[in-house]
Amino acid sequence: xxxxxxxxxxxxxxxxxxxxxxxxxxxxxxxxxxxxxxxxxxxxxxxxxxxxxxxxxxxxxxxxxxxxxxxxxxxxxxxxxxxxxxxxxxxxxxxxxxxxxxxxxxxxxxxxxxxxxxxxxxxxxxxxxxxxxxxxxxxxxxxxxxxxxxxxxxxxxxxxxxxxxxxxxxxxxxxxxxxxxxxxxxxxxxxxxxxxxxxxxxxxxxxxxxxxxxxxxxxxxxxxxxxxxxxxxxxxxxxxxxxxxxxxxxxxxxxxxxxxxxxxxxxxxxxxxxxxxxxxxxxxxxxxxxxxxxxxxxxxxxxxxxxxxxxxxxxxxxxxxxxxxxxxxxxxxxxxxxxxxxxxxxxxxxxxxxxxxxxxxxxxxxxxxxxxxxxxxxxxxxxxxxxxxxxxxxxxxxxxxxxxxxxxxxxxxxxxxxxxxxxxxxxxxxxxxxxxxxxxxxxxxxxxxxxxxxxxxxxxxxxxxxxxxxxxxxxxxxxxxxxxxxxxxxxxxxx
Numbered sequence: 177x178x179x180x181x182x183x184x185x186x187x188x189x190x191x192x193x194x195x196x197x198x199x200x201x202x203x204x205x206x207x208x209x210x211x212x213x214x215x216x217x218x219x220x221x222x223x224x225x226x227x228x229x230x231x232x233x234x235x236x237x238x239x240x241x242x243x244x245x246x247x248x249x250x251x252x253x254x255x256x257x258x259x260x261x262x263x264x265x266x267x268x269x270x271x272x273x274x275x276x277x278x279x280x281x282x283x284x285x286x287x288x289x290x291x292x293x294x295x296x297x298x299x300x301x302x303x304x305x306x307x308x309x310x311x312x313x314x315x316x317x318x319x320x321x322x323x324x325x326x327x328x329x330x331x332x333x334x335x336x337x338x339x340x341x342x343x344x345x346x347x348x349x350x351x352x353x354x355x356x357x358x359x360x361x362x363x364x365x366x367x368x369x370x371x372x373x374x375x376x377x378x379x380x381x382x383x384x385x386x387x388x389x390x391x392x393x394x395x396x397x398x399x400x401x402x403x404x405x406x407x408x409x410x411x412x413x414x415x416x417x418x419x420x421x422x423x424x425x426x427x428x429x430x431x432x433x434x435x436x437x438x439x440x441x442x443x444x445x446x447x448x449x450x451x452x453x454x455x456x457x458x459x460x461x462x463x464x465x466x467x468x469x470x471x472x473x474x475x476x477x478x479x480x481x482x483x484x485x486x487x488x489x490x491x492x493x494x495x496x497x498x499x500x501x502x503x504x505x506x507x508x509x510x511x512x513x514x515x516x517x518x519x520x521x522x523x524x525x526x527x528x529x530x531x532x533x534x535x536x537x538x539x540x541x542x543x544x545x546x547x548x549x550x551x552x553x554x555x556x557x558x559x560x561x562x563x564x565x566x567x568x569x570x571x572x573x574x575x576x577x578x579x580x581x582x583x584x585x586x587x588x589x590x591x592x593x594x595x596x597x598x599x600x601x602x603x604x605x606x607x608x609x610x611x612x613x614x615x616x617x618x619x620x621x622x623x624x625x626x627x628x629x630x631x632x633x634x635x636x637x638x639x640x641x642x643x644x645x646x647x648x649x650x651x652x653x654x655x656x657x658x659x660x661x662x663x664x665x666x667x668x669x670x671x
Contacts, residue, residue, distance in 0.1 A: 193259045194244030200263050202237030204270060205230055207323060211274070211316040220310035222278050229273035236270070254668065261663045264651060268292040274316055285640045289647050294320025296654035297536060299408020299506035299623030300646070302636040306413050311394045314411040318398040321405030324654070325536035326375045326439065374442045379404045382431040389423040399507075403431045406536045408506025408623035415631060416500075417509040422492060425509060429499045436463065436503035438534035458571040459532040459542045466542075467502045467530055471495040474519055481516055502526035504537040506623030513630030520626045524613060527622040538621030538653050540590055547575055547583045589657050594619060597649050604642050614638075618646045619653035 212226035271291035275282055286302040293300045294317050306314060382404055386396035398411045412418035416428060434442070437460055444453040454460055475487065475494035484490040493510045500507050501523040512520060529545040531537025550568045557566055568575040594615050601611035610627030614635070617625035624631040629638075635646065652660050662668055 190258075191244060193255050193262070194240050196244070196259055197262055197266075198237045198240030198242070198244060200237070201266065201270065202234055202241060204267055204323070205233030205237055207319065208233065208274070208316070210319060211312040214315055215310065215312035218311060220312050222274070222310035222312050225274040225278040226312070226316075228277055229270070232273060233270040257659055257662050257668075260655065260659055264295065264655060268295055271295060271316075271320055274313065278310070278313060283640070285643050286636070289635065289643050290317065291320060292647050292650050293623070294318075294407065294409060295324035296621050296650045297321050297324045297405045297407040297504070297538070298618055298621040298650045298654075299402065300618060300629070300635050300650070301409065301623075302634055302643070304413060304634060304636065306411055307418075309411075311398075311411070314398050314409070315394070315401075317409045318401035318405075318407070318411075321407030321409060322379070322401040323405075325405030325407070325435070326371055370443050370447070371439050374439055374446060375404065377446070378431065378434055378442070382427070385427045385431070386424065389427055390421060391419070391424065395419075399428070400431075402507065403428050403505060404435050404536065406432065406435050406503055406505045406531070406538075406621075408500075410507060415509070416496070416507040420509075425492070425496045428505075428507065429496060432499050432503045432505045433464070433467070435505075435536045436467075436531040438532040439536070440534045441532075456571065457532075458546065458573075462546060463530060463532055463542050467499060467526070470502065470522065470526055471498045474498055474522065477519065478515065483515060498523065498526065501622060501624075502530040503535075504531060504539060504620055504622040506617075508624060508631035511630060511632040513624075513626055513632060517626075520613075524616045524626070527620045528616065538619075540587060543570070544583045544586060546570060547580060548587060550575070551580050551584075586657060589661070590619075593649075593652060593657065597645055600645055601642055604639070604645070606638070606642055614642075614646055615649055618649040621650060621653050 208226050208230045212223055215223040215226060268288050268291040272287035275287045275290060289302055379400055383396050383400040386399055387393060395411055402409050438457060441453045441457045445451060471494055475491040478484055478494055479487050479490040496509045497512045504527050528539045530542060531539055533541040533543040554566050554568055568580060597615045598612045601614060602608050610629055613625030613627055614629045617623060629635055
């Protein structure tokens with residue numbers, strides 16, 4: 177028997193967002209039609225998995241929409257946060273259905289981890305034998321990167337006016353960095369549509385480039401979804417090393433760098449038909465300098481350590497894996513876990529901050545790192561000149577103190593989360609090196625770590641408890657910490 181408090185909680189917190197939640201789940205169910213059609217076209221015998229999963233997902237979504245159809249209202253901030261968390265925790269359940277139906281021996285824990293990894297564009301996997309899976313299963317896994325890359329929620333915001341429901345609060349809760357308070361077009365719907373158009377333009381170009389340089393269309397589609405979403409799922413156990421092709425590696429590197437930049441900048445550049453937005457974006461210079469500089473530095477380091485016989489080989493493998501890890505793509509063309517420890521730790525450092533705000537990558541984002549650096553420099557100058565009036569700037573923009581305080585709080589929570597989750601994994605029996613790298617790799621939505629979860633192995637080495645810790649870490653990182661933590665606080669549920 178439900179209590180009055182429970183009924184009140186349902187009416188005030190859950191009922192207003194059920195319609196929206198149902199619509200998101202319904203649209204997600206429709207996305208299963210692509211792998212279903214491919215399965216039917218090539219006859220890979222996996223279509224029954226999509227038949228059942230599609231009906232269950234669409235039916236659940238329509239039922240929730242029916243329950244909440246009369247609650248058409250502009251969402252409050254609190255509603256937006258709750259809806260975002262519910263979407264990102266429930267969609268992996270429905271995404272796991274094709275895997276569970278086709279692979280009945282797969283546990284729910286591993287299936288949920290796999291699909292959470294896909295939607296959060298982490299790319300960590302518990303599966304082996306990828307080369308022998310039906311192509312449509314691999315396409316479904318990679319398609320989750322496509323949907324999660326720019327955000328399933330931003331996609332749905334584009335159709336909200338058709339339902340008479342405002343979506344601004346949900347967009348702000350899901351979208352990272354400075355995009356939260358920036359309208360690229362006068363209407364939020366047009367912003368969402370514009371971002372997706374740019375996303376799909378680059379996705380199409382990436383697919384054509386992969387296809388042109390030798391991939392078959394199935395591999396090209398799978399790896400395009402992974403690269404543009406900055407996930408790490410591949411259709412081969414050897415990851416990108418399966419192809420052993422320099423031209424394909426260069427294509428992946430170029431589009432990973434594109435996906436690691438702010439899509440708002442791409443949007444403005446295409447709309448203005450000008451390169452000036454790139455020149456004016458303060459993050460891009462830092463992003464390219466750090467990533468490309470690290471490629472050269474690590475190539476020289478590996479060559480000096482005789483990891484490779486010649487510098488061109490060192491540059492090839494260092495560049496691909498550095499760009500892949502720094503952008504949180506997570507594909508690999510060599511086992512960097514076998515490199516000197518220093519290089520692996522450098523790659524983990526890069527994945528923590530290199531990508532731009534508004535990109536499809538993870539980590540704390542380059543903009544926050546820039547603000548931290550400038551704030552440290554400002555404090556040093558204040559020690560030298562106590563009476564000076566100093567400001568923090570990004571380009572020509574003055575960073576307000578409240579923004580700096582928010583960044584400091586974010587980075588503090590980020591570091592505490594890494595330490596706490598690493599200790600939790602270590603307490604469960606995992607060695608410290610693997611535990612730390614697994615947390616860093618998952619909270620930054622990167623995928624491969626070091627130790628037992630390196631690029632040549634999978635997360636199947638973890639037990640169920642450790643797998644759930646890493647699953648939580650992926651979700652925490654994808655929602656940029658505070659969105660999830662806000663919903664978990666008791667204050668959120670009070671009137």
